Each structure stands twice: as structure tokens, then as C-alpha cells.
Amino acid sequence: MKLHIIHRTRYEYPAPVIESFNETRLQPSSVDGQVCHSFLLKVLPSTRLAHYLDFYLNCVHFFEIPEPHTSLSIESSSVVTTVSHALPPDQVTVPMDRLKECLAMEQCYDFLQTSKHVEMDASAWRLAVDATVGEPDAWQAAVKAMQFIHSNFEYVPAATTVNTPIAEVIEHRKGVCQDFTHVMLGMCRALRIPARYVSGYLYNGPKDELEGAQASHAWCEVYIPDYGWRGLDPTNNQQADERYIKVAVGRDYADIVPVQGSYRGTGMKKMTVEVNVTLA
Amino acid sequence: MPLLKNYASEDFFDEMVTRDSKVRAHYQPFVDRFGMVDMPEFEAKRRAVDLAFLRQGITFNVYGDSQGTERIFPFDLIPRIIPAHEWEHLERGLEQRITALNLFLHDVYHEQRIMKDGVVPPFYVLSAKHFRREFVNFEVPKDIYVHICGTDLIRDKDGTYMVLEDNCRSPSGVSYVLENRRAMKRSFPGIFESVGVRPVDSYSTDLLKTMEYIAPAGVVDPTVVLLTPGSYNSAYFEHTYLARQMGIEIVEGRDLVVRDSHVFMRTTRGLEPVHVIYRRIDDDFLDPTVFRKDSALGVPGLINAYREGNVSLANSIGTGVADDKVVYYFVPKIIKYYLDQDPILPNVPTYLASEDQDKAYILEHLEELVVKAANESGGYGMLMGPKASKEEIAEFRKLIEADPRNYIAQPMISLSRHPTWCEESGFEGRHVDLRPYILYGERTTIVPGGLTRVALTKGSLVVNSSQGGGSKDTWVLYD
């Protein structure tokens, strides 16, 4: 599917602020079949833009705005062709005990550990056990984890913040895509399935185009020996297919923050975000 | 004054006397002359030195002390003496080690060959607390990661020197080396002159040269600054001391600003460019845009300036991987891999709790071993098996089972001892170690001697300043 994405982030400050240093992870990746044909990042006030590739090979753009300003606008515009790596619903892959092969793989190591937002503790493990009920196949276990979250957790915006720990989300069973993804990561890692956080966008079909701004989305990718990384979306209970546009991967939200930085000045600011995904 | 009346080495290696209580040849000139100093003179000199240290503010702040009071680092007037040939051996070993560590760091942050070849299992590097993922594929000036290293050496019962640990992040203590020497020269000028000791005061010049060597390409007459967390830091005295000795400006994070990926100091004349930063702030606190977001000590944008090659940092970021206590286990293999040589200075025999065979051994022998947490410094988080209670041992057993990667164990080495003045009992043997300071720049320069730390409490093996240690001047002889 060929898709066009516009992602606008705007900060407004009641009084001028200075010395703003920022990093963005907004450029869609061109791996595993997905191709980013074009990407433009527009920053206002205008300033020099540079980039580097981080440890997970996400493309990070960075810039600074030293002079006083009362607003900061960051707009990205990309055209991407997506592919689907979805597996048939009852796909049998490898037995759970082959997962120990992943421990030796460098590319999996980080995704089996506790990370900043995914603290692996008893509650995640218990949930994983409840969800998978002795499922012998690694992929099906991950799918079950995804389905479990979708059925048992409620999508409630504003029930959580960016720093809500997963133990709390598990207790109250409420959250948004970020939280569901973190919980799923906790569950998969407890089962020793390497799992990573993916940030990106979801194309919901022409209906949404009419209903206005969409949003960034978050989902999970799990590593199955012989099958590689495969995407699962606990918020919508489906595999990541060609409607999903991948931007960045990491251990959790902290590794993929779309826009972050620091500045000097007033703590009060207004932030607005707008995302629009359309067919290209 | 009878230095060695009733003094015996007992069952330890003593620096000054042999097993049959004969003074070692390289100490003889000192002992002879010291014999001519009487008690009142000795007392007077001791008091004078203490007073001088206090008034000059040669103090350190003790963490956890609610007053945040400053204390003098106690100084013992009897110097530790090393003969020239012994020092040469140490120099060669230390140079070999720091060269290997720098090559290791370069590899770990680029190709990772040593991990791919299985010599160091990747798991150990990836799980190291100070492995900085943000830093992979970064190009550093002159490919040097560790510019300043403090390596702790001890001697066992037979007098063999071994490396206890490396300190590759922000090693401190060199200011005491310099001040201790000044104190000795003032106290015993006669003895000093006649014995023939190699000088240490070129350290600050050598350090400055190293800083200048790594300046960004194309900069003539680079500006070097020392970045300190501020006056509440325990090593603040050393920061100001070194800055003054080197003739450079000492700055805090808020004095620096990044503009267009270049670093500047805010001065009364406007923004002045900064090219090299000798930073005494931990990686985590350097740049709130990249590392800890709550760090008020850092400089936003600093890492980007570093990335673009517009500023150089010493030590580089991410060097903590090399002084990780678990990576220490692999250093002999690291030396062999990059330099194809056997280590000149051996490690202390070490067991890694995450290697199954070692773990079994450790759990069986907890009462005999010293167990350390991989990432604590300053002597906290440690179990001294032979001296621990049953509860402490049981607790550590649980900790090790829960998180094996975080623990290493070593047999309790009977550190060498040195006659030291003890208030109540005269000259007694106290355990010592040695921390030489190695500068790695265009050449490797090691200040002759280094800091000899002494555990002032009888029988104690803990030499850290924060836990009741003191120091001695270290003399390397010309021959």
C-alpha cells in the first residue's frame, strides 16, 4: 500500500523561551520490505537540521533553536510503500523451548530484559501464564498474549500518563496503545519471547480521513526463530499488515520518543499534535 | 627515632621489611636518616602537615554524612618506596593494559569483533550498566576512549603485584599525590634530597598536553576546560586544584552553552569557544537531551557537538564498560586478543557468578571469598566472607541467586603492609594498595608512584577515603 503521512507537532509558549535542543524520530524506516520514498522534516523557526542513526538504527534528526521564540513547529511529510508480513491465523511456528536460542543472539538480547518502561515482575509473568495457558507454539503464545490484552483491557485515554508503570496498567486494566504495548512486551519477555516496541502510524481506511486527525500508533514486534520479527497490535487485536507504517523500534517508549528535547524558560506550554494518513 | 622497634612483618608481605625483619635494601637510606629524627620533631611535623592540609582545604566531602562536612584525608608521613626496576615492570604492565582497554572500547563501540568471536560473550557487554548504546559508531578524536586511568594494584603474600581494578571513568586522587609530595618535601627536606626520588610535578603539564592532543582537528591553541558537578561534589577540591595547576578554567554545566553544535563558555567578554572538556561528571548527567532528562548538571546539545567532532571529551563517553567488574574478568583475554601477549600484570583470581561453574564454587565458598557487586564503587555493596556474619552471608547468597550477572568473587588477598604511625601504638603494619595514574595520549605517561592508600584501622583491608582510609607519599627511586 502506498501511503502519505503528515505529522505535525506544535509547541506554544506563553513567554519566549530559549536554547531549545531537540531530537526527533519521525522518519519511517526502509527495512523488511517497507520503502520510504520521500521524507521531509520542516522545522520552524528555521534552523540547521542534521541526523544520525541510533543503536537500533532509527534515523534521528536533531536541531537547536537558541534564540527566543514563542512557538516551535515540527512537521514531517513522508510517502511510504508498505508490505504485509502477516502470517495465516493458525500458523504453527516453533516450539517454546526453541526460544532459548534467542538468548545467544545479540539482536535479541535487549528485548528480553527489563527496560525503563517495562519492568518485568510477577504481575506481568502471571498475566502471561494466564493468557497463554501452556500454549506450546511460540508464535501462537504471542498471539494469545495480544488477544488477552485486547479482551481484558479497556481503551481509556487519560487514565494513564507517559510514566505510568505497567504494574499499574495491569492492575487497572486501562490505558492507551502505548500502555498495551508495554504490557504485551512485559508478558512476552516473561515468556522469553524477544519483543520490541514499534512506533509508527496506522492507516484506518478512507473513513478516518473524513473524521479528522488520527494519531501516532504503537505496537509490538516479536522475534520467532526461523520467522524473524513479526508485528502484533494489542490495541486492535491484529497483526501488523500493510496498513501499518513503521517508524522506529526500541526497548520501549523511551527509545522511540517521536519528539523530545529541552529548552530554558517557562514550564507552561501547550502542545498540539496532528497526524494524517492518506492513500498516496 | 626507632621506626622499627618491635616491628614484625608477621604473615604478610611487608613493603619495608623481609620475613626475618631485615630492612629491604631500597628502604635502608630512608630508615637510616629517619632514625635521626626524634619523637618531638616527628610529632611537630605531623601536626604541621595536618594543619596545612586543613587550612588549604585539601579535604573531601563524605557522602551520607548529614553535615556534609569536609574532612582531611589523613596523611601518614612514612613514605612507600619502590625501586626503579620494580617500577619499570609496573609501567610496562600498565601501558599494556591501558592500550588493550582502549582497543577493546573501540571494538565494542564499532565492529564488536571480540564479541562475535566469542572471546567476550556479548551478553556481558550488552548488560553492562555503563555500555552506552547511544555511543555506538561514534568517532572519537585520535580513537582514544580512556585518556586518564587510575588502576588499583595490590600485592599478595609473595609480593606479586596484581591488578585489583581499573578506573576508567573519572578516577580521582591525583591531587593528593601532588599535595602529599609537597608535604613530604616540606617536612623532611634533608631526607628527600639524599634519597633520590623521581618527581611527580609534571603531572598537570602532561595532562594538559594530553588534552591538547585530542583537540578537534584544525584547532590551533585549543581551549581546555574542566567540567565539574559543583562544590557539593566529594572531589570538588581536586577539581579546583587540577584546574588551577593546569591553568585552565573550571566550569559547571550552566556556564557552557551549545550553539550550532559548537560549545562555548559564557564569559564577561561574550561567548568563548571551548574545544576540549576534561569532564568530571558521569555520562548520565552530561546532556539532558540524550541521557538523564532531569540532570541540571549537564549541557543540552553537548553530545551533538561531540558527535559532530566540534568538541572533545576526556574521558570519552561509555568508558565504564571497561571498568565494569565483570569485564575485568576478561581483561587477560582482552590483552591476548588485541595485543597477542600475555598480561604482564595479572588479575586477582576472579570468579564470575554468571558462569555456572564459578557460581557453584562461589556459593560453596562464600565464607572464604570477597564478593562484590559489579557496579558499585567506593567499597559499598561488598561482602568480606571471612569477616562476615551468618546473616550477611545468607543475604548475599540470596542476592547472588537472584542476579548472578551482578556479582563477582575473589579470594581474600592478604594485601601487603607498611609501617604506619598509629596514635596509640606507635609504628604498626597497615594494609596498603597503590593507584598509579596513567595518561594515554600521544604517548603513555605514568606519574612515578601514584597514590598509596592505607587502611588506618588495624586489620582492615578497606582503603577508600570515604571509609576510613588514609594515604602515603609514594617514592620511586632513580635506581
Add this chain to the structure above:
Amino acid sequence: MLSRVANSLYWMSRYIERADNVARILDVNLQLLLDFRRLDDEHLARHWTPIVQSTGDEEDFFEIYDEANGQTVTEYFVFNRENPNSIVSSISQARENARMVRDQITIEMWEEINRIHLFARSPRALDMWISSPAEFFHEIRASSCDLQGLIDSTIPRNEGWYFLQAGKYIERADKTTRILDLRHEGLPARGVPAMVNQTDALEWSAVLRSCSAWDAYRHIHGVDVGPRRVTELLLLSPEFPRSVRFCVAELDGVLRALSGVPAGRFWNDAEKRSGRLVSELQFSEVDDIFKKGLHEYLDYLQLQLNEIGEALCSIYIHHPYHDGFSDLQQQQQQQSIMKDQGIAASALHNS
């Protein structure tokens, strides 16, 4: 020199001078009361309220205390830590700034600032204050003199020294105007004042004593103390070292030393203002000042001094686009919330 260091030296100097001046004002006024025969409330209020007004603290003061009398005013200005202008606060701030620039000052200076700071906060100070206020004030003033002396005799004449001087002269000039302003109630709003009665003369003597100007005055004018001559001495004298004119002339010299610009020209806003103020004071006559109104003129001087101080800071310490001392804020975009429509729509595509 680092801006932060210049800033600390400037403020350290101002706070040391401030503590000294507050001590002077209170000391002299307490002594003065002993000469009065009537010590009723109204009289006391009339005596003490101007002191509170002079530092602009009237509002804050009356939030804490019901009336302005010897006890409340002196307590407010000596020990009250909420009052940033009190002696204890000023010394505390001086010490805090000194601590941050310890390597710029000598160890004797540090030890003295530390000593007086510890003293001011100790029970001993409180005891001394109760038994003999004069002794207490003497202690404070002696310490300040000591520090000034140490600054003069041990600090090399580098940039740091100029910032120390700038802080001192701005503060000193400012406090002199406030001391002079204490008695403006007794004067006509405009016009040269008539000769004064004995009580008023005593009060004007107190003004002189607060500035250590009594001997200088006597030397020039003899024993007849009156507002006109006092004002002339304290504002316009080119020789008396605490006069506003003297201080501003020194300040002007210091600013030029910092920028390297010769007299008669200016390079920055601070110099422009100080140069202008110096000439104004040079060519004024005291009668002109009274015709305009003393109180208003003093307000005007305070404003000018304030602006010179701000200009100095903004040129050398805070640069354009910098306020290095304001808080670092974090910003990050959270992954936003998917609208409910999105969820409903995706339900159609359920696998």
C-alpha cells in the same frame, strides 16, 4: 572571566555593603531614641516607619508586624530570614555567593565571611543583641570593614576586582540616598527648607552619623546641622567618600576599566548612564534639588542606579538570548491517543 563568577562577585560585594549599611541605619537610630524625651507610640511610629519605607518593605513588614516600633523594626531588619534585606539574610547571601567563587577570593576572606555568617546565626549573636545592641552592630560593621580591607589589599586588580567595586559603589550610593530619604517627611515637598528646630537637628545629625559623615560635616560647616547642607554633603560632595557623586564617579571609572574605553566616550549602556549621572551630579546645586523636591530626586537617583546595575548585568553577565539561570524544561511528544472512531473502524477489520 566566567559570567557566573562575575555575577557572584558583584552580588557578594553588594550584600556585604548592604549588611553594613543596614547596621549603620539601625545603630544610629536606636541611639537617637535615647535623646528623645517623649517616647509615645505616635512619635515612635513617626521615627521608625520611614526606615521601613526606605527599603520599600512596608507592605511585607506590616503583614508580619502590627506596628513599627524599635523592637519590631530592628527585629525585622536584623534577624528576620524572610526579609531578604535583613542583616542575617544579606550576610547569608554574601556567603553563598562567596562559596561559589571560593577560588577567586583569598582564604582569609572566606574565613571571615564564614565566621560572621556563623556568628549572625548563633545564639551568641542574639544574646549580644539583647544585652548590648551597639556591640552587635559594631561586630557587623567591623566585619564589613575587615572584608573591604581584605578585598583592597589582597585581590589583584583584575576583572573580578572591578565587579567587586561596581557592586560596592552601586549599593553604597543607593543606601546613601535611602538614608537621606529617611527625613523627607519633615521637609516641604518643594522649596528650600527653613532652619530647623533642635529635635529635627538631632534627626539630621543621625542621618549624618549613619553615613559616618558627622565629622566631615563639622569640619566644613561647624555645629549647625540642617537639611540643606546635609543633602549637599551626601549627594554632591566630590570629596566625601560616601557621597553619591563620589560613588558614581568611582563606578564610572570601574565601568571604563572593564570596557577599556576612555572618559568622555561610552561603549555600552551602563557607561552611558553612569557618565551622564556623573555630569549631572557634577553640575547640580543643592537648591535646584530642593526646588524639584528632595524625595522625588532621591527616587530618581535610585532608579538611575538600578538601571546602571541592570545594564551592567545584561552586558557582562546575561548575554542576549541567555538567561543561563532559568530552569531547564523538558519537552516530549507523547504518542497521542487514537480516537475512538479509529478503534471502531479497525473492529471492522478484525482478523
